[in-house]
Amino acid sequence: MSPQEHALPYPLTPESALEPPREWEGLRRECPVADVHLPNGAPAKLLTRHEDVKAMLADPRFERDIRVGSTAGDAGETGDDSADLSRMVPSTGENHLRWRRLVGRWFTAKRMRQLRPGMERIAEDLIRDMTASGQPADLKASLAFPLPVFVICDMLGVPAEDRERFSRWSDTLLNLTRYTGQEMQAAQREFVDYMAGHIEAKHAEPADDLISALIEQRESGEDGLDDTELLGTSMGLLIAGHETTANMIGKMVSMLLADRSRWERLVSDPSKVRTAVEESLRADANQGFGLTRMVTEDTEVAGETVPEGSAVVCSMAAANRDEHVFSDPDGMDLERVPNPHLAFGTGAHSCLGQALARTELQVTLEVLLRELPTLELASPPEHLERVEGLLVGGLREVPVRW
Amino acid sequence: MKITVDQDACCGAGQCVLIAPDVFDQREEDGIVELLEPEPGADLHADVHEAAQVCPTAAITLHDD
Numbered sequence: 001m002s003p004q005e006h007a008l009p010y011p012l013t014p015e016s017a018l019e020p021p022r023e024w025e026g027l028r029r030e031c032p033v034a035d036v037h038l039p040n041g042a043p044a045k046l047l048t049r050h051e052d053v054k055a056m057l058a059d060p061r062f063e064r065d066i067r068v069g070s071t072a073g074d075a076g077e078t079g080d081d082s083a084d085l086s087r088m089v090p091s092t093g094e095n096h097l098r099w100r101r102l103v104g105r106w107f108t109a110k111r112m113r114q115l116r117p118g119m120e121r122i123a124e125d126l127i128r129d130m131t132a133s134g135q136p137a138d139l140k141a142s143l144a145f146p147l148p149v150f151v152i153c154d155m156l157g158v159p160a161e162d163r164e165r166f167s168r169w170s171d172t173l174l175n176l177t178r179y180t181g182q183e184m185q186a187a188q189r190e191f192v193d194y195m196a197g198h199i200e201a202k203h204a205e206p207a208d209d210l211i212s213a214l215i216e217q218r219e220s221g222e223d224g225l226d227d228t229e230l231l232g233t234s235m236g237l238l239i240a241g242h243e244t245t246a247n248m249i250g251k252m253v254s255m256l257l258a259d260r261s262r263w264e265r266l267v268s269d270p271s272k273v274r275t276a277v278e279e280s281l282r283a284d285a286n287q288g289f290g291l292t293r294m295v296t297e298d299t300e301v302a303g304e305t306v307p308e309g310s311a312v313v314c315s316m317a318a319a320n321r322d323e324h325v326f327s328d329p330d331g332m333d334l335e336r337v338p339n340p341h342l343a344f345g346t347g348a349h350s351c352l353g354q355a356l357a358r359t360e361l362q363v364t365l366e367v368l369l370r371e372l373p374t375l376e377l378a379s380p381p382e383h384l385e386r387v388e389g390l391l392v393g394g395l396r397e398v399p400v401r402w
Numbered sequence: 403m404k405i406t407v408d409q410d411a412c413c414g415a416g417q418c419v420l421i422a423p424d425v426f427d428q429r430e431e432d433g434i435v436e437l438l439e440p441e442p443g444a445d446l447h448a449d450v451h452e453a454a455q456v457c458p459t460a461a462i463t464l465h466d467d
């Protein structure tokens with residue numbers, strides 16, 4: 001594999017929906033800084049080792065450039081710039097730090113413990129509806145997709161009767177299934193109108209939710225977000241937190257059911273849920289594009305100089321199977337400790353919603369194990385299909401029986 | 403064991419609080435790490451080690467005696 005004769009086309013194609021691309025292992029061993037070309041033809045460097053990916057993501061000199069990632073996906077034809085979080089949420093320097101600290105106070109682990117009972121009810125209700133409509137069922141459509149959007153609604157203080165609309169807007173904005181540009185614009189307009197009214201209502205009648213807390217913070221004379229920033233933040237959270245979590249729920253359940261002894265172990269010992277969730281995040285080979293960084297000065301990576309101006313794609317999923325960090329990286333050890341996977345990125349820009357995502361994944365798994373211990377995949381794991389062409393990797397459907 | 407935390411490095415991911423809630427907390431005003439127990443008992447050492455090893459910004463330092 002080294003020296004490389006041709007740049008590899010990126011993203012690489014995996015063997016099947018839950019398995020990694022065959023090239024990863026060789027790249028990590030022989031070619032840790034690989035030449036690739038992106039779908040739009042642009043050249044980039046691909047990093048696959050844990051050490052290098054971690055160092056690149058944590059390096060404050062190289063701030064993220066989401067636009068590189070999104071134009072590199074095949075979203076071009078639908079003009080999917082709604083995925084461009086950087087327009088909604090400040091992504092660099094002081095502005096980013098300010099935003100992160102203002103919003104971060106809501107995303108603490110303690111707050112997530114408070115949200116837990118509400119999440120449990122959401123999971124229980126969705127599972128009850130799923131079982132009521134008979135088997136086999138698509139766990140993605142019935143549980144994985146609606147749960148994170150309902151949780152975000154609760155967080156923003158959006159009443160339960162408006163959840164379905166939120167879910168529809170989010171689906172359209174995220175382009176999970178294909179919509180026309182017009183439908184996307186209409187959804188965005190409806191969402192913005194709705195949120196503007198919602199923020200207004202929270203001014204008048206604050207409650208125990210993120211929007212009220214951010215308004216209160218501003219009005220108490222401290223630094224705070226203005227209404228436009230609140231709107232951008234709401235939209236940013238929906239876009240960053242819905243599709244990612246929805247897909248991860250589907251992939252986690254599929255991986256645990258693909259070898260049913262994993263599921264059975266957890267049914268008999270649910271105290272392993274926390275480490276099983278981390279291991280699912282680590283073992284997820286279908287994470288999507290990875291994170292892109294623009295290298296703003298010549299930089300040494302794995303003994304090679306990456307020249308200024310290069311786009312570098314960090315594959316967290318490849319790094320998460322690095323045999324130098326994880327023993328038996330292609331297996332699943334549901335009790336792996338510590339598990340320093342990079343599924344949420346790392347460093348100052350690592351996922352703001354990670355405590356929320358972890359709690360959602362843990363609650364979903366706990367409730368499923370309790371309510372549907374007999375759960376199984378309704379078709380062989382090799383038949384699971386990946387969603388193509390999105391920044392975030394996922395499965396089309398997760399057919400289950402119980 | 404003695405623990406120190408670097409509040410300037412912390413990004414508020416909350417991993418340490420999820421793993422060892424008796425030792426770490428997050429400040430109300432911005433979600434940044436706060437130490438509840440700088441010298442935790444032996445029963446907590448495994449959790450504290452895990453928290454330090456998975457911290458996304460390596461903001462937790464352990465001084466073993």
Ligand code: HEM
Nearest residue numbers: 064237240241244245248343344345349351352353356357
């Ligand atoms: C399993 C689910 C999730 C995964 C795998 C995930 C992954 C990530 C990753 C890899 C990043 C880093 C981007 C970068 O370094 O450029 C990120 C950033 C971010 N995520 Fe998540 N995420 C998930 C769920 C969520 C949720 C539930 C929310 C909130 C509702 C959220 C909000 C954010 C925000 C706001 C950022 C930007 C942080 C910043 O720039 O400081 N994420 N996420």
